[in-house]
Amino acid sequence: MPRRHRGWIIAGIAAALLVLLVAIGARLAEDPLRRYAEGLANEALPDYRITIGELDLHPLTLAAELRDVVVRLQAHPEPPLADVPEVRADARLLPLFTGKLGADVYLERPALSATKQQVDALLGGGAPKQTAVWQDQVRDLAPFRLALFVHDGEVTYEGPPVEEPVRVHGLIVTAENLTNRPGEDERYPAKLQVRANTLEQAQVSIDGGADPLAKPTPAVEADVQLSGLDVRPALKAIGQADAPVKAGTVEAEAHVEYGPARQAVTVRRIAIQAPKIDYAAHPESGKIRKDVRETAVEAEAWQDRITALFPITIKEASVQDGEVIYRPRVDGDALRIHDLDVTASNIHNRPSESPEFPSDIRAVGRLEKSARITLEGRADFFAQPLPGVDAQVQVEDLRLAGLRDVAEPFNVQLRQGRLDLSGRVTYTHAKAKLLLDRFLLEDAKIDYVHRPGTKAEEAARAGQVAEQAKKAQRDPTVQIRVGHGQVLNSEMGFVNKAASPDYRVYMAEMHAEMDNFDTRPEQGTGAVKVTGKFMGSGPTVVMGTFRPEKPAPDFDLKVKIVKTKVTALNDVLRAYGNVDTHGGVFAFFSELSVRDNRIDGYVKPLLRDVEVYDPEKDKDKALTHKMYQAVVGGVLGLLENRPRDEVATKTDVSGELEDPQASTWQIIGNLVQNAFFKAILPGFAQGAVG
Numbered sequence: 001m002p003r004r005h006r007g008w009i010i011a012g013i014a015a016a017l018l019v020l021l022v023a024i025g026a027r028l029a030e031d032p033l034r035r036y037a038e039g040l041a042n043e044a045l046p047d048y049r050i051t052i053g054e055l056d057l058h059p060l061t062l063a064a065e066l067r068d069v070v071v072r073l074q075a076h077p078e079p080p081l082a083d084v085p086e087v088r089a090d091a092r093l094l095p096l097f098t099g100k101l102g103a104d105v106y107l108e109r110p111a112l113s114a115t116k117q118q119v120d121a122l123l124g125g126g127a128p129k130q131t132a133v134w135q136d137q138v139r140d141l142a143p144f145r146l147a148l149f150v151h152d153g154e155v156t157y158e159g160p161p162v163e164e165p166v167r168v169h170g171l172i173v174t175a176e177n178l179t180n181r182p183g184e185d186e187r188y189p190a191k192l193q194v195r196a197n198t199l200e201q202a203q204v205s206i207d208g209g210a211d212p213l214a215k216p217t218p219a220v221e222a223d224v225q226l227s228g229l230d231v232r233p234a235l236k237a238i239g240q241a242d243a244p245v246k247a248g249t250v251e252a253e254a255h256v257e258y259g260p261a262r263q264a265v266t267v268r269r270i271a272i273q274a275p276k277i278d279y280a281a282h283p284e285s286g287k288i289r290k291d292v293r294e295t296a297v298e299a300e301a302w303q304d305r306i307t308a309l310f311p312i313t314i315k316e317a318s319v320q321d322g323e324v325i326y327r328p329r330v331d332g333d334a335l336r337i338h339d340l341d342v343t344a345s346n347i348h349n350r351p352s353e354s355p356e357f358p359s360d361i362r363a364v365g366r367l368e369k370s371a372r373i374t375l376e377g378r379a380d381f382f383a384q385p386l387p388g389v390d391a392q393v394q395v396e397d398l399r400l401a402g403l404r405d406v407a408e409p410f411n412v413q414l415r416q417g418r419l420d421l422s423g424r425v426t427y428t429h430a431k432a433k434l435l436l437d438r439f440l441l442e443d444a445k446i447d448y449v450h451r452p453g454t455k456a457e458e459a460a461r462a463g464q465v466a467e468q469a470k471k472a473q474r475d476p477t478v479q480i481r482v483g484h485g486q487v488l489n490s491e492m493g494f495v496n497k498a499a500s501p502d503y504r505v506y507m508a509e510m511h512a513e514m515d516n517f518d519t520r521p522e523q524g525t526g527a528v529k530v531t532g533k534f535m536g537s538g539p540t541v542v543m544g545t546f547r548p549e550k551p552a553p554d555f556d557l558k559v560k561i562v563k564t565k566v567t568a569l570n571d572v573l574r575a576y577g578n579v580d581t582h583g584g585v586f587a588f589f590s591e592l593s594v595r596d597n598r599i600d601g602y603v604k605p606l607l608r609d610v611e612v613y614d615p616e617k618d619k620d621k622a623l624t625h626k627m628y629q630a631v632v633g634g635v636l637g638l639l640e641n642r643p644r645d646e647v648a649t650k651t652d653v654s655g656e657l658e659d660p661q662a663s664t665w666q667i668i669g670n671l672v673q674n675a676f677f678k679a680i681l682p683g684f685a686q687g688a689v690g
Contacts, residue, residue, distance in 0.1 A: 400415075
C-alpha cells in the first residue's frame with residue numbers, strides 16, 4: 001500500500017477516535033452539565049425554581065437539547081410558569097470569535113401558565129424585591145444574541161377578571177435579535193412575529209418589535225390583528241354568560257405601543273359582524289324612574305376606568321347587520337331592531353381640545369318590518385355620567401302596533417297607526433334637547449287604560465311625570481320643541497276600568513295641527529288646532545294659543561263640541577250618576593285664558609231632547625231603578641228651555657291658580673277633569689242628588 005494512502009487511513013482513524021472520544025466525553029458530561037446549568041439558572045434567577053429533566057449535547061454541530069424544562073415562581077409555584085417538553089439550541093460559530101454567544105433556540109410545544117397572583121408577583125405586586133430587577137441580572141450575563149422560535153405553544157391564564165381559564169393555543173413565535181447588549185439606537189431591538197388562536201376560533205397576529213429587558217416590564221411596539229372572535233365564549237370567559245349579547249364576531253386592526261416611556265393603543269379598525277342583543281325588561285319597567293342624568297351620577301363611573309388606562313384612539317368602529325331585541329314582557333311580543341349598521345370614528349378616551357362632540361356617528365336600522373331609523377351626527381362616548389350625542393334623527397313608517405307590548409306597562413294601548421318624525425337630539429351632562437322639526441301621526445288608535453290594580457302606580461307615575469315636567473320647564477338646560485306636528489285620521493281615548501260599569505271616552509276622526517311648541521320662553525307663541533268627532537258623533541274643534549311662560553303658564557283655549565249623541569255617554573253616566581239615556585244630543589262650549597297665575601273663563605255643556613227614561617225600552621228593569629230614572633227625567637223636564645228642549649249648565653272657572661307651580665299641561669288636565677265632573681255630569685244627574 002502506498003505510504004500516502006496509509007497516511008490518510010491513519011488520519012481517518014485518528015479523527016474517528018477523536019470524534020468517539022468527544023462523543024463519549026459529551027455523554028459523560030451531560031448530567032454534570034445539566035446540574036451545572038440548572039444551578040447557574042437558579043442562581044441567576046433566585047425568585048424562580050428551574051428544573052431540567054435531560055440534557056443532550058451535540059458537540060460536532062454545536063447544539064444542545066434540553067427536555068422537560070419547568071420554571072416555577074418561588075412565591076407561587078403552582079401552576080408552573082412554563083413547562084417545555086423540548087428545547088433545542090443551535091450555536092452560531094461566528095459570534096464566538098467576537099466574544100459573544102449566538103444561538104437559535106427552538107421551543108417545541110411549550111405550555112405557559114399564570115394566575116392572577118403570579119401576574120401580580122411578576123409585576124412587582126408582592127414578589128420579592130429581586131423580581132423587579134431580573135432584567136439587570138440578565139444584562140450582567142455574558143453578551144448574547146439569540147433567535148427564538150416557538151412551535152405549537154399554549155398559554156393559559158386563570159383568575160380575575162375572567163371566571164374561566166383563558167387559553168391561547170397553536171402559538172407560533174419568531175423573535176430575532178434577542179440580546180442583552182442592544183445598541184443605543186435600538187429602542188425595540190428584537191423583531192417579533194406571533195400567530196395564535198384563542199377563545200375557540202379567534203385568530204391573533206402580532207408583527208413588530210420588542211425589548212424583553214425593559215423595566216419594569218418588557219416593552220413592545222407592534223401591529224395587532226384579530227379576526228373571528230366570537231363574543232359568546234369571550235363573555236363566558238369573563239363571567240358574563242348571561243349578558244344580553246348573544247352573538248357577534250369581532251375583527252380588529254390596531255397599533256400597540258407599551259413601554260416605560262409611552263403606552264398607547266391606536267385601533268385602526270374594529271368591526272362587529274352580526275351582533276345580536278336580546279334584552280328582557282325588568283318586571284317594574286312600567287315605573288317612571290328618576291331623571292336619567294341623576295341615576296347615572298349614582299352609578300359607578302365606568303368611564304373613569306377606561307380613561308385611567310393609557311391613551312386609546314379608535315379611528316373607525318362599525319357594527320354590521322346587527323339585531324337588538326327588547327322584550328318588555330316575558331309572555332309578550334318582542335320589539336326588534338334589525339339590519340342595524342353603525343359607524344363611528346375618531347373615538348378617544350382622553351379629553352381633547354376638539355369640539356364638544358369629538359366623534360362622528362351614523363346609524364341606520366329597521367324597527368320591526370317597516371320602520372327605517374336613521375341617526376347621523378356627533379358623539380362623546382366617554383362623557384360622564386352618560387355618553388353625549390348631538391345628532392339628526394329620522395324615523396319613517398313606524399307602525400305603532402309593533403310597540404304594543406312596550407307601551408302596555410305604561411297603561412297605553414297602541415292598536416294601530418304609523419309615525420314619521422325628524423329632528424335633532426342633543427344630550428350632555430349640561431343640557432338636553434329634543435328638537436322635532438316635524439312629526440306625522442296617521443291612522444292611529446290609542447287608548448290610555450285606567451285599571452283598579454294599577455291605580456296607585458298610575459298616581460305615582462303621574463306625580464313623577466308632573467315633577468319632571470316642572471323641572472324641564474324651569475331648567476334652562478332642557479328644551480323640547482315641536483316645529484310642526486300633524487295628527488291625521490286618528491282615534492284617541494281614555495278607558496276607565498276602575499268604574500262600574502267601565503267606560504271609554506274618545507275622539508274619533510281626529511285631525512290636529514301643532515306649530516312652534518317649545519318649553520323655552522324665548523321661542524315665541526305656539527298654536528294647536530284639533531278637529532274630530534267626540535264619542536264618534538259630535539263635531540269638535542279645539543283651538544289653543546300658547547305664549548312663552550315667563551315664568552308662569554300663559555295660554556288661551558277654546559273648545560266647541562256639538563251634536564254628540566247622548567247615548568254614547570251612557571256608560572259614563574251609569575258609572576258616575578246612575579243615569580241611563582235613550583235619546584238626545586249633547587254640546588259643550590268653553591273659553592279659557594290663563595295668565596299671571598289666574599284662570600278666566602267658563603265651561604258650558606248643553607243638552608237637547610234628552611230622553612232619560614223610556615218605559616217601553618225599560619219595562620224589564622227593576623222597579624226601583626225605573627223610578628230613580630223617572631225622577632231624574634222629571635227634573636230635567638222642569639229645567640227645559642222650551643220650545644228648544646235644551647238644558648244648559650254654565651260653570652265659571654275663573655280665579656287664582658290652585659297650584660302656581662303647575663305646568664301648562666297640568667292645568668289643562670285639571671281643567672278637563674273639573675269640567676267633566678263639575679259641569680257635564682251635573683247637567684245630567686243633578687236631579688238625582690237634589
